[in-house]
Amino acid sequence: MQFHLNGFTTGDPAIAPRHPQAGETLDTVDVLIVGCGPAGLTLAAQLAAFPEISVRITERKPGPLEVGQADGIACRSVEMFEAFGFAEKVMKEGYWVNEVAFWRPGAQGEGLQRADRIQDVADDLSEMPHVILNQARVHDFYLEKMQNGARRLTPDYDRALTTLTRTDDPDYPLVATFDCLDAPGETETIRARYVVGCDGARSTVRKSIGHELHGESARQLWGVMDVLPVTDFPDIRLKAAIQSATEGSILIIPREGGYLVRLYIELDALHGDERAADRNVSAEMLIEKAQAILAPYTLEVKEVAWWSAYEIGQRVCDGFDDSDRGGNGASEPRIFIAGDACHTHSPKAGQGMNVSMADTFNLGWKVAAVLRGQARPELLQSYSEERQAKAQELIDFDRDMARLFSAKPQTKEEEAQFQAYFQKHGRYTAGVETQYAPGLLIGDAAHQALAAGQIVGKRFHSAPVVRLADAKPVQLGHAFKADGRWRLLAFAPTEDTGEAGGAIAQLCDRLDGPEELLHRFTPEGTDIDSVIDLRAVFQTPHREMRIEALPALLRPKKGRYGLVDYEKAFCPAVTGPDIFDLRGINRAQGALLVLRPDQYVAQVLPLDAVDAVADFFDRILIPQSAG
Amino acid sequence: MQFHLNGFTTGDPAIAPRHPQAGETLDTVDVLIVGCGPAGLTLAAQLAAFPEISVRITERKPGPLEVGQADGIACRSVEMFEAFGFAEKVMKEGYWVNEVAFWRPGAQGEGLQRADRIQDVADDLSEMPHVILNQARVHDFYLEKMQNGARRLTPDYDRALTTLTRTDDPDYPLVATFDCLDAPGETETIRARYVVGCDGARSTVRKSIGHELHGESARQLWGVMDVLPVTDFPDIRLKAAIQSATEGSILIIPREGGYLVRLYIELDALHGDERAADRNVSAEMLIEKAQAILAPYTLEVKEVAWWSAYEIGQRVCDGFDDSDRGGNGASEPRIFIAGDACHTHSPKAGQGMNVSMADTFNLGWKVAAVLRGQARPELLQSYSEERQAKAQELIDFDRDMARLFSAKPQTKEEEAQFQAYFQKHGRYTAGVETQYAPGLLIGDAAHQALAAGQIVGKRFHSAPVVRLADAKPVQLGHAFKADGRWRLLAFAPTEDTGEAGGAIAQLCDRLDGPEELLHRFTPEGTDIDSVIDLRAVFQTPHREMRIEALPALLRPKKGRYGLVDYEKAFCPAVTGPDIFDLRGINRAQGALLVLRPDQYVAQVLPLDAVDAVADFFDRILIPQSAG
Numbered sequence A, B: 001m002q003f004h005l006n007g008f009t010t011g012d013p014a015i016a017p018r019h020p021q022a023g024e025t026l027d028t029v030d031v032l033i034v035g036c037g038p039a040g041l042t043l044a045a046q047l048a049a050f051p052e053i054s055v056r057i058t059e060r061k062p063g064p065l066e067v068g069q070a071d072g073i074a075c076r077s078v079e080m081f082e083a084f085g086f087a088e089k090v091m092k093e094g095y096w097v098n099e100v101a102f103w104r105p106g107a108q109g110e111g112l113q114r115a116d117r118i119q120d121v122a123d124d125l126s127e128m129p130h131v132i133l134n135q136a137r138v139h140d141f142y143l144e145k146m147q148n149g150a151r152r153l154t155p156d157y158d159r160a161l162t163t164l165t166r167t168d169d170p171d172y173p174l175v176a177t178f179d180c181l182d183a184p185g186e187t188e189t190i191r192a193r194y195v196v197g198c199d200g201a202r203s204t205v206r207k208s209i210g211h212e213l214h215g216e217s218a219r220q221l222w223g224v225m226d227v228l229p230v231t232d233f234p235d236i237r238l239k240a241a242i243q244s245a246t247e248g249s250i251l252i253i254p255r256e257g258g259y260l261v262r263l264y265i266e267l268d269a270l271h272g273d274e275r276a277a278d279r280n281v282s283a284e285m286l287i288e289k290a291q292a293i294l295a296p297y298t299l300e301v302k303e304v305a306w307w308s309a310y311e312i313g314q315r316v317c318d319g320f321d322d323s324d325r326g327g328n329g330a331s332e333p334r335i336f337i338a339g340d341a342c343h344t345h346s347p348k349a350g351q352g353m354n355v356s357m358a359d360t361f362n363l364g365w366k367v368a369a370v371l372r373g374q375a376r377p378e379l380l381q382s383y384s385e386e387r388q389a390k391a392q393e394l395i396d397f398d399r400d401m402a403r404l405f406s407a408k409p410q411t412k413e414e415e416a417q418f419q420a421y422f423q424k425h426g427r428y429t430a431g432v433e434t435q436y437a438p439g440l441l442i443g444d445a446a447h448q449a450l451a452a453g454q455i456v457g458k459r460f461h462s463a464p465v466v467r468l469a470d471a472k473p474v475q476l477g478h479a480f481k482a483d484g485r486w487r488l489l490a491f492a493p494t495e496d497t498g499e500a501g502g503a504i505a506q507l508c509d510r511l512d513g514p515e516e517l518l519h520r521f522t523p524e525g526t527d528i529d530s531v532i533d534l535r536a537v538f539q540t541p542h543r544e545m546r547i548e549a550l551p552a553l554l555r556p557k558k559g560r561y562g563l564v565d566y567e568k569a570f571c572p573a574v575t576g577p578d579i580f581d582l583r584g585i586n587r588a589q590g591a592l593l594v595l596r597p598d599q600y601v602a603q604v605l606p607l608d609a610v611d612a613v614a615d616f617f618d619r620i621l622i623p624q625s626a627g
């Protein structure tokens, strides 16, 4: 955490200085977010990082979520929480999925036996764990983050969107009207530059832009309940997939706090037009079913904290924005949809909350960059392109997953296949396999070999390093916060310690001139790293480095006092394989990575490819000065 | 974190259910704490864990501390914060002291050169780092902890203690009067069972019980300031001890946030009766002096966040309570003093805040145990015994330290000695060397060899393990919270997996009978682990264990539902040396450790020494049932 740059302040450094409009209820805003689920809150928390952006977030319900819904938090989401600054809270409070147990009847079809027990998250898949925590608590952490932003953003509850239209107004083209559920008969109108519909599976925003969810709805019915159980089943504190001989299957997800457990229980398939509601599923029914599946083990449910019945429907929209669909046929997108509003899926893969958050983590920095005048509006088209493809992939994956769960494995081979599937998709469900296609924001793989373990189009894969100035062992990826900044990450060739004449010094020279890249895109009067943040990683042990010999760009003077930022240079971890080995960085040549503000690897390039970097940014960013 | 034991609740699990008297201003209380420094707040946070104990904490100042004073947080204090549940906040926000640099003039007495650079905290000294953070932020975390307790405890500011007397009243013998500084002329009286004076170096409580600080006051004057500097001195983000040829010495302590730095600057010695105030020390003077010492490096101070001038005085009281000194010559202590109220010292060793917190961490559980009817009042005498000895040791250490800092090393040998001293005392300043003497609360070392790395009388030394039920890698020491409970920690012999007939099962049998130890000291209707908490560590890898075969005592049913507590059994870490190797546990015989509620090792015994354990507790605890 860096703070006190512009003077010492007392109190919690996570609380930003108050903006003059903090807490005001504005009726025209830069961004209107509809819906306070994980998608809406991720976006609101992201935008709250920028005091100059005005935001409202509205929610139909009368207050924050308190219980139920999703609970699986993939490694990649925890990495994102780290960028938001609250990963440690989630890791402290949540259950960690360390291993998965598989149970099946014995060879003669009798009873239940533990068939296998595997590691849940493969070694070095992520520096973060796979965590289970009540979705409501994730909401709480986002709400706190928003509240700590300069504008002290809080949701407007009891506001149900009824209509959304796009007008010709050049500034605030979008007009949204809400029913005020706390004042029956009253309505409220909000005008906005951008509207993001995070309003869930029955999205009003989606309907307003004429999109529809497509896809077959599978007919499997699942019950889910959060219970306080007493059982003699040995693996009640492990994630456990149990397939009984004749009673169906159950998935046990242990929960935070050491006692609570979530059970996903297979119910009979739905027939014809039958809906989940037709079944009159009750908590008692779910308990009985769970008991039957778990027999001969006993299950006594002492309290049901929450339960629900689910019909598995895998559906996705063919576009996630209103481009070419706006009231005026405008092609520039102004209205976006995210999360369940544009893709719904089975809870089985535990993807709902994670993918919804990933949607708006993708969108947030783009909207911010355009609103802040840093980036060209074309940037916004990439949201639908990138996330629609991802959602489709998820739907396909999810459908396979649901089928697999519903089909009883009959043979040894099918059983083995089931487990293999679980393992194979570990990377996928962890969220680290998302790969955006080459295009405006993602380069080609021509120089991928320079950093074989940092795949172009995937998220940056963190590794341990030592921060040069204070010799602190840190995760390199944790230096990259959700602050809207691009990163240039320079890996030095062997023996380059940053001294004059070396590749790193030359790179800095080429970036730092008054006409050069960094100055071109950095607004006058702001810090040199405020748009593009350069960091360097050396191969030399930190005690053999001379920090005083680093180029000025790696010791930049910042803020109103010109204080030196000492957190730009890193060295190999003292023990274990270093980041060059772990991530396959070419030791002889080094490498230059361009990371997007959402931590995806945009480019892998040779250290001297400054022109390529300039070309890349020229297509996306708007020059801020003569440079 | 364990929660939801007595039913699912929404919201932050760190916030305890509200006590009926929460927030009430009581004029008779169990414990009155005077002073809101680190000593007072540690005690208040500890007592806030027990809803049945009523507490008030008063402070002369009008509000919480915001800036200045101490900032060094020793590893042992971070371990204690972990027990309080906020270590991760301190670690996130604070500066980590990883290495220390030593600077001296060159061989010809010219300029400054880095003479050495050493690791600050030795490997495996503690699982926690040495951290630097504004004392005010430590206060904030304690205040939050108090506020989250069942009684929602907050300090009463603007209350200056004027008199404290001990009367014959059998219930509330202590009468304290306060000036209400927010209502001039008004006073307030509070009656209490116990009073703890945490009111700093000029303690009114100390005076009221007739104690005095003894010891010489060294005559060295030091200036301290927290600044935002710009400098070309390379090690400005490392803890650095700099001794100049002719201008004296300076200690650089980098601070939280990446820019702030604390400078301790040597000023000229005081002469005769001269006091620090006589010198008219100013921030400008300190800056000039710092510049002179750091030359030829430049130092530009952009902002002074806080500064102070210190005369080093090393003093300690000969008793920390009023036993044999109470108004009625009563020998049972009722009034205690802690922290700077009973020992003052140089800031150089960075011990002030740490030792003050350690004082009341020692006292808190004892007062709580007596008030809750668990322990005999004799327990309270051990506070002064244990902590007075520790304070004297600190004073001795501190005096050496101050002398060493003031004396300019003249020869190579003296320089080497200076550094050797720094290294040797790393363990000491980390706070992990405190060792309480054998007595009521600490056993002899007869069986020390069974657990050579868990020294009787020292704090329990944590090590990584895997929690059996959920396969989570955890620090064993972090299972022990500041909840007033004793721990019995059973290390299993080789191949004992807890199954019937083994040493662990036999131990459980002997502890668990209706007449036995655990039942004897556990109040009817409370959980079996509410006074003494048994945990076991096995040598068998967790995947080879059968959790269902563990004795009932290691899977106890708790709370109103009889839910199973699955966090009692641990196995070796999957990689690296295991806890048996790391801590020298006898693999063939195992070992039985008794840990005090403040995590000190009270006894190391053979696994079958249940009689010795019973004898130990019989001397301290009060039987609660027929057992």
Ligand SMILES: Cc1cc2nc3c(=O)[nH]c(=O)nc-3n(C[C@H](O)[C@H](O)[C@H](O)COP(=O)(O)OP(=O)(O)OC[C@H]3O[C@@H](n4cnc5c(N)ncnc54)[C@H](O)[C@@H]3O)c2cc1C
Binding pocket: A034, A035, A036, A037, A038, A039, A040, A058, A059, A060, A061, A068, A069, A070, A071, A072, A135, A159, A160, A161, A162, A198, A199, A200, A201, A202, A203, A204, A224, A308, A338, A339, A340, A341, A346, A347, A348, A350, A351, A352, A353, A356
């Ligand atoms: C009842 C329920 C149970 C679930 N159970 C599971 C589970 O067991 N496992 C799992 O993995 N996932 C589960 N999910 C799915 C998971 O919660 C979602 O995938 C995730 O919340 C999607 O996030 P979102 O932000 O896109 O949408 P949501 O979380 O659905 O948030 C949408 C928000 O918009 C609000 N809203 C809707 N319309 C309007 C309007 N017109 N005006 C204003 N506000 C509006 C809604 O009230 C809601 O708060 C469940 C979802 C629901 C609703």
Ligand SMILES: Cc1cc2nc3c(=O)[nH]c(=O)nc-3n(C[C@H](O)[C@H](O)[C@H](O)COP(=O)(O)OP(=O)(O)OC[C@H]3O[C@@H](n4cnc5c(N)ncnc54)[C@H](O)[C@@H]3O)c2cc1C
Binding pocket: B034, B035, B036, B037, B038, B039, B040, B058, B059, B060, B061, B068, B069, B070, B071, B072, B135, B159, B160, B161, B162, B198, B199, B200, B201, B202, B203, B204, B224, B308, B338, B339, B340, B341, B346, B347, B348, B350, B351, B352, B353, B356
């Ligand atoms: C000005 C100052 C600067 C310091 N600088 C450093 C430093 O640079 N480095 C370092 O390591 N240590 C420093 N210390 C020492 C360190 O802060 C103390 O060792 C530590 O705070 C001791 O904690 P404590 O709780 O025992 O006492 P304190 O923190 O002194 O707390 C005592 C509290 O009691 C209150 N109080 C006093 N009398 C009364 C009364 N009659 N009624 C009600 N309340 C009363 C005081 O206002 C104060 O808040 C400094 C201390 C002070 C006071």
